[in-house]
Amino acid sequence: CLADIAFTGPFFRHFSQDPVPAEIMKQRAPAVFEWVARLWNDRAGSGDDALLQDLPEDWSPWLRDIGTVYLPYLCENALAHQQGQRRFSPTAGGVRYPRARTSAYRVWCLEQLQSHCNTLPEDALARVRDILQAHGAWEPLWRMQTLDSGVNRGLTPPFGCSHKML
Structure with a gap:
């Protein structure tokens, strides 16, 4: 699974x-x-399990959390990073986190989410957009339009020695 x-x-x-x-x-x-x-x-096999065609209903709470907590946090972090702040005080899920560290890795996470969306075929992107909009996650995914984590451009994952992640 x-x-x-x-x-x-x-x-x-x-x-x-x-x-x-x-x-x-x-x-x-x-x-x-x-x-x-x-x-x-485990190793890849020749399983007969087909991929799901629809999103299971029990994923809705997670997607709402992603839209109302995680993505807004990523956006606040990205803005603080963009402004050169070493620390910021985000609010996530109604809880304030004073003086949290700004993280280039979290900017990279948002860059990757947007990048993967941008590579989807139009019909798949339309389905993803509908699902994310229904859970309040589409707008925060795209709230920050100009992202630049500066993290190991062209390399994956971003954990090389060339860039400090915090």
């Missing part, structure tokens, strides 16, 4: 590879620890 793959990134890197969270997961959630290992060791 694609959702499993999406979740495995943070679970693998942040929880199963760090000794302290890994031990906690082994003791309190051994099935989750085993799931991470299984997914990490």
Whole structure:
């Protein structure tokens, strides 16, 4: 399942590879620890599962969160980055975060989201636009039109030594 793959990134890197969270997961959630290992060791196969044609309804709360919390935060960070601020005080989900660090990586995230949208065929882009508009996520995705993270242009991912991410 694609959702499993999406979740495995943070679970693998942040929880199963760090000794302290890994031990906690082994003791309190051994099935989750085993799931991470299984997914990490999985290989592409000849599965018969077709891709979903529509978005599952249970994704709606996540998309609303993305539209009302995550994307506005990315925009506030991008504006602070654009203005050369090292720190800014965003509000996300009704919570104010005073003096948060401005992050070039977060600008890069917004650049990538916009870039991937711009590569979609027109019919797919129309479907994505409809879904994101229905969840309040389309406008904040495009709120910042001029983005320049300055992060390792032409290279992916943006974690090279040539650019400090914070």
